[in-house]
Amino acid sequence: MTSPSTISPKFLSAGNELGVVAVGFSGGQCKPGVDAAPTALIQAGLLTQLKEDLGYTLHHDDKVHNYSSLMPHSDPSYRNMKNPLAVSAVTQQLATQVYEHAKHGRLVLTLGGDHSIAIGTVAGTSRAIKERLGREIAVIWVDAHADINTPETSDSGNIHGMPVAFLTGLAKVEKNEMFGWLGEEPKLSLKKLVYIGLRDVDKGEKKILREHGVRAFSMHDIDRYGIGRVMEMALGHIGTDTPIHLSFDVDALDPQWAPSTGTPVRGGLTLREGDYIAECVHETGSLVAMDLVEVNPSLEAMGAQETIRAGCSLVRCALGDTLL
Ligand SMILES: NC(=[NH2+])NCCC[C@H](N)C(=O)O
Numbered sequence: 001m002t003s004p005s006t007i008s009p010k011f012l013s014a015g016n017e018l019g020v021v022a023v024g025f026s027g028g029q030c031k032p033g034v035d036a037a038p039t040a041l042i043q044a045g046l047l048t049q050l051k052e053d054l055g056y057t058l059h060h061d062d063k064v065h066n067y068s069s070l071m072p073h074s075d076p077s078y079r080n081m082k083n084p085l086a087v088s089a090v091t092q093q094l095a096t097q098v099y100e101h102a103k104h105g106r107l108v109l110t111l112g113g114d115h116s117i118a119i120g121t122v123a124g125t126s127r128a129i130k131e132r133l134g135r136e137i138a139v140i141w142v143d144a145h146a147d148i149n150t151p152e153t154s155d156s157g158n159i160h161g162m163p164v165a166f167l168t169g170l171a172k173v174e175k176n177e178m179f180g181w182l183g184e185e186p187k188l189s190l191k192k193l194v195y196i197g198l199r200d201v202d203k204g205e206k207k208i209l210r211e212h213g214v215r216a217f218s219m220h221d222i223d224r225y226g227i228g229r230v231m232e233m234a235l236g237h238i239g240t241d242t243p244i245h246l247s248f249d250v251d252a253l254d255p256q257w258a259p260s261t262g263t264p265v266r267g268g269l270t271l272r273e274g275d276y277i278a279e280c281v282h283e284t285g286s287l288v289a290m291d292l293v294e295v296n297p298s299l300e301a302m303g304a305q306e307t308i309r310a311g312c313s314l315v316r317c318a319l320g321d322t323l324l
C-alpha cells in the first residue's frame with residue numbers, strides 16, 4: 001500500500017520505533033463505552049497497518065489497560081470533580097507508561113479512553129523530553145472543546161473537560177492522590193499550546209483563553225482561512241525546533257464523520273480536514289507523541305464503525321501515511 005515515510009524525525013531515536021499504550025478508561029466523563037475504543041481500533045487493524053504498511057517497530061504489551069487495581073473503593077466528588085481519585089491514579093500510572101516509551105526515543109501512541117487521560121500522556125512526554133533533550137514540548141489540541149476548565153469553572157464536573165488546566169498549572173493540585181503527583185512545575189506552557197477545531201467553549205474557558213492569550217483556531221478561523229493556512233499559522237506559532245505532542249479528540253470531526261463520541265458538536269471538521277491536520281504534523285518531523293481519544297463504539301450503533309475508521313485514518317496520517 002504505502003512505503004515507510006521519508007520524513008526523518010527530529011527528536012526520536014532512529015529506527016521507526018513506536019510505543020503503544022492502550023487505555024480503556026472512561027472515568028473522566030459519565031458515559032460508558034469509551035473504554036472499549038482501544039480494542040475496537042486494534043480489531044479494525046490499526047496496529048497491523050502501522051507495522052506492515054508504515055514500517056514501524058511496535059513496542060506494545062498487548063494489553064488494554066483498565067487500571068482496575070487502581071480503582072478506589074469510594075470516590076466522592078471533590079471540588080466539583082467527579083471520580084477525582086480514579087482519574088488521578090490512572091493518569092499518574094499512565095504518565096509513567098508513556099514516559100518509559102518516550103525516554104527511549106520512541107514515538108508514543110496512546111489509544112484512549114476519554115480525554116482526561118491526556119493529563120497522563122502529556123505529563124509523561126513532557127518529563128521524558130525534558131530529561132532526554134532538555135526541551136519543552138508543544139501540544140496541538142485538536143478538539144471541539146478547549147478542555148481547559150478548572151474544577152471551579154466546570155459546570156459538569158467531568159475531568160475530561162479539565163486536562164489542559166491541570167497540565168498548565170491553572171487548576172491547583174493538592175495531595176498526591178488529588179493530582180499532586182503532577183508537581184508544582186507546569187507540564188505544558190500556555191505559550192506552547194495550540195488549539196484547532198474549537199466550537200463549544202464554556203464561558204469560564206473563554207475567559208481563560210482570552211486572559212492568557214492562548215493561540216486557538218476555531219471552526220470560524222478554518223472557514224475564513226481554510227485548513228491549509230490555519231496549519232501554517234498553527235505550526236508557525238510552535239516553530240520548527242520544538243517537539244510536538246498531538247492530542248486528537250475525535251469529536252473535533254463533524255458528527256457526520258465521527259458520530260460515536262460522548263459530546264458530539266455539529267459544525268466540525270471534515271474527515272479530510274482532520275487527516276490534513278495529522279499529515280501536516282507528521283511533515284514537521286517533530287511529532288513525539290499522539291493521543292486518540294473519545295471514540296465511543298457503544299454510542300450510535302450505526303455510526304460506530306465510521307467513527308472507528310475515522311480514528312484509524314487520523315492515526316495513520318499522523319504517523320506518515322500518504323495519499324500517493
Ligand atoms: N474531552 C471532551 N470531550 N470534553 C468535553 C467537555 C465539555 C464541557 N466543556 C465540560 O467541561 O464538561
Ligand SMILES: [Mn+2]
Binds near residue numbers: 145
Ligand atoms: Mn471534545
Ligand SMILES: [Mn+2]
Binds near residue numbers: 115143145249
Ligand atoms: Mn477533548
